[in-house]
Amino acid sequence: MSTQSIPGEGWAVATHALCKRYGRETVLDGVGLRVPEGAVYVLAGANGAGKSTTLRVLMNLARPDAGRAEVFGMDTGLRGPEVRARIGYVPEHHDHGYGWMTCGRLLRHVARYYPAWNQSYADHLARALDVRLDRTVGSLSKGGARRLQLVLAMAHRPPLLLLDEPTDGLDPVVRSRTLGLLAEHLADTPTTVLVSTHLIYEVESLADHVGVLREGRLVAQLSRDELRRTVRRYRAEVPEGWKAPPGLEVMRTRRSGREVQWTALGDEREVTERLSMAGAQVREVSPLALEEAALAFLTGEVTQ
Amino acid sequence: MLVNLDPRDARPLYLQIMDEVRRALVVGTLRPEDPLPSVRELAADLAINPRTVSQAYGELEREGIVYVRRGQGTFVAPDARPDREALGRAVAKRALLEARRNGLGAEELVAIIREVAAGEEDREPSRAAANQGERE
Structure with a gap:
């Protein structure tokens, strides 16, 4: 890891006057997110407030029209692959695009991209979340796909987890087990978590920072x-x-x-x-x- | 010791954990030199941020109620005394808050508590005796 001093030091995620438009619609309007290292930051907002777009910009899956975003001081637009290597991402949508693969095969496939992948931890997560390794990805229910995505995001113990509505589609039992696993994960590994949700009470007990997006603008950002x-x-x-x-x-x-x-x-x-x-x-x-x-x-x- | 948190309780979670430890000391489910659940265990069990547990344990350590054995975890201090008074003060504060919300003054509340307690002792002598025993 480089030792040079980085701008945005102390922030796992920092965005500067981030703007994003889709056609005439402004999705993000001058968003200045600041997620301290080690925080569990809840990004709250109604559907369509810009939460998912923000996370997609951080993953360099969407390009901002103005402003910029940094993850651990790295510009997401310039150093996309390096940034993504440090992130475990649970996307908004459940579809994975590897429908023909079995879950077990997908885990092995993804493992190759992450030097820090820990297979025994992946197995532990898959068991705890009841992911059937012999099933094909395409045959999974919404909740099943979510559980698989959680395993994929956590198994390489990345320094940053970006979770877009992580409990979406999970039944109450699995939801509470997921939050317990997340708590265990945080106890074992120093991790920053940025979780977007419109169901704040679900992650309330884990959160220590909160940001509120309203119609593309960050109207509040403060510690608990x-x-x-x-x-x-x-x-x-x-x-x-x-x-x-x-x-x-x-x-x-x-x-x-x-x-x-x-x-x-x-x-x-x-x-x-x-x-x-x-x-x-x-x-x-x-x-x-x-x-x-x-x-x-x-x-x-x-x-x- | 089992820790229960009340999601409707507006106090910070770490304070609730501290009170649960104090309560366990008073009722005797936690005794000197007993281990507390590890930070990881308790965080996973309650699905809360491990930092919250660490904060609670840290405060309890500062108060001399628990101590850390390197590499082994957190234990109840050998000289930790069940602090009935602190616990009682917390109960009183909650009761007072609730009383004020209902437009009752402190004196009024105390008088009513005495009256209600006396009524209970008349009705349930065995329970009153058990309470007496707890005080020894």
Whole structure:
């Protein structure tokens, strides 16, 4: 490995003002992703928000129209093969294009491309995920293809895992086993994980960073601790006809009669003080689960 | 020791793990010199980030509740005492939070808890006795 100092040091993934258009449609609009080395980073967003396109750019499977992307400091457009050698990738689509091969044969085939391929680990993963090695790839169900892709992505213990909706098509038992295997994998190997999903709660217990894409723009990017500190839910009683004080960064308001609930950004004490000064009696302040907080960014007006 | 996490609990997971260890010490399922599950085991078991487990164990080590034997894992410290008070404070904090949410004051809550507990002891003398025994 080269010892020269690299730009983007400390970031496993960094993108700079990344833009991508398909025809007239803008899919990515100035995305500046920063995934710290060793993080489990959840990229959340609705379907069509640009999650898969982002991962495809990182794999150099899609070319950005503007901006650039780096993986471990390497420009993905200039050093595609080197970049891909360091990545385990579970793509959005389940189709592999090797339909005639048996799963066992495909594993051996892919193994040749990765010097770090660990066959006993591959066997262990295949057993744990119930991948039938004698079946042809083309005969696999959606979930079966997903399980095979997970084995292929993890068996060479790459420094970066790019997982595009990894639990898509998996039944609940296999899903929880997959997350357990991923946890074990992280305990054994220093790995950065970038996982895109619209089902945040599924990967919530593994995640320590989150980014939220909305219509091609990265509207939030923060560590889980920051998220806990800055996004809170406030529940208060207010006098009739009460109006919220200006200057609050409110992402979501629910109101019914004298009771109001805000999801707001900012320092808890400041927000509470501001609400109290305006005559609201704050009864409850609670941090949000990752999913709820991300949802607030997905639907709210405030960006971060 | 079995660790259970509550996904609806808004506290960080590492704090929940620490409380589970404290709880196990108090109820006696974990005793001095017992091994804790390895980081890898517990992470895989709960499908959580191994760093979260390491963070919990690290904090417990700082508090002197556990210690690390090189190459062997994490063990309960020989002089680790079940900290009933710390555990009680955590329970009290949760109860107070819930009380305030329901518009109840601390004094009000305490009085009601006494009343309810007295009622339980009348109805279930055997259970009350068992609770008494736990305190010795």
